[in-house]
Amino acid sequence: MSFTLSPLSYSYEALEPYFDKETMEIHHTKHHQAYINNANNALKNLPEFASLSVNNLIQKLDQLPADKKTVLRNNAGGHANHSLFWKILKQDTTLKGELKHAIECDFGGVDTFIEMFEKAATTRFGSGWAWLVKKDSKLAVVSTANQDNPLMGEAISGTSGYPILGLDVWEHAYYLKYRNRRQDYIKSFWNVVNWDEVTARFKHT
Template sequence: MMLLRHLCLTGLLATAALAQAKGVDAVLQQHAPYAVPALPYAADALEPAIDAATMGIHHDRHHQAYVDNLNKAIAQDPALQSQTLRALLAKADALSPALRNNAGGHYNHSLFWSVLAAPGQGGQPSVELAAAIEKQFGSMETFKEAFTKAATGVFGSGWAWLIVGADGSLQIATTPNQDNPLMPTASTRGQPILALDVWEHAYYLRYQNRRPDYLAAWWSVVNWKEVSRRFDQAS
């Protein structure tokens, strides 16, 4: 009976992971009207690292506002209505500020939700990802220190990323506002596999201006299973 329950639970987790993977990848293939993907967990699932009130406001209001404003801006330009979100990001340098900021906000948040998991549920980096991190940064601890330093150093609002570059190497990158490494304007381009939102609305209710405390807690809710999947996909 215990074995059966274990197999059923394993199957459910695998199904949930597959659905989540399809959801975040599908966002890039969306056409207008765009839509906010549902959270792959309850709003309180990331406690105590990220509180339920912050998650509710962040997902239901901030992300929704980016999508609403993106759809509104798209409606003013019929030529873009058949474009996928990936296509919009690829030519962000030619878009109006409203389109660029809101398209970026939609993708960035969609990825952010997917690379989070309840404490103790995110697993560990795959053997392949762990080896790549060790090769590029020396150790997992050195990588975490470098990533945290980059995220702490973002002036004002923006994002920190772990990306796979064109040469297959792992790189840490940061972007301002709602830009991301898929955009041609990014100083470091590549395929994002881990995203960290350092806008104040991502942490202010619990941490106020203590961004380093938010970053320290955030590591406990990283979904390494999804990050590993994205690394395999990008590689």
């Protein structure tokens, strides 16, 4: 089984003016596709791993042959991260219900959560991701470097938990529109979060 690039459920311009069409198209068809191509190439002659879903695979990195661990950490990680990212983007949805209540309980309020998430995204040095994860029935904000994912576990990614919301803070995600203004890109994110999908992920755990 090979990983494939799933089409988006919306057009590349659907997130304008916050996420621009050109960035979305390049990000999806070039960057994400490259992670998939590299991961598939690394999985050749590894049938016991090639049959796994990408989320299962990145939880088994310590079982891979030594010469495949880094390439699959980076590229299967990139595939997993972006597959989630596209799903949690949509305009005109509202944070409400069980997830809003959990955020208020675990962070002391929605504004506090947003402040913590923006800080995690802003202060991630170089390339990486900011995440909202569910761990031990509690929500937490964490960040990871490069294409690491919390599902990889503490020993590899430096954190753990089930990711329900993620923001890509690699420059390729925002530089065409925002240039070096990462903070502006981060703040624009709240206009395109698909809270219905994030809530569904929250309830799934």
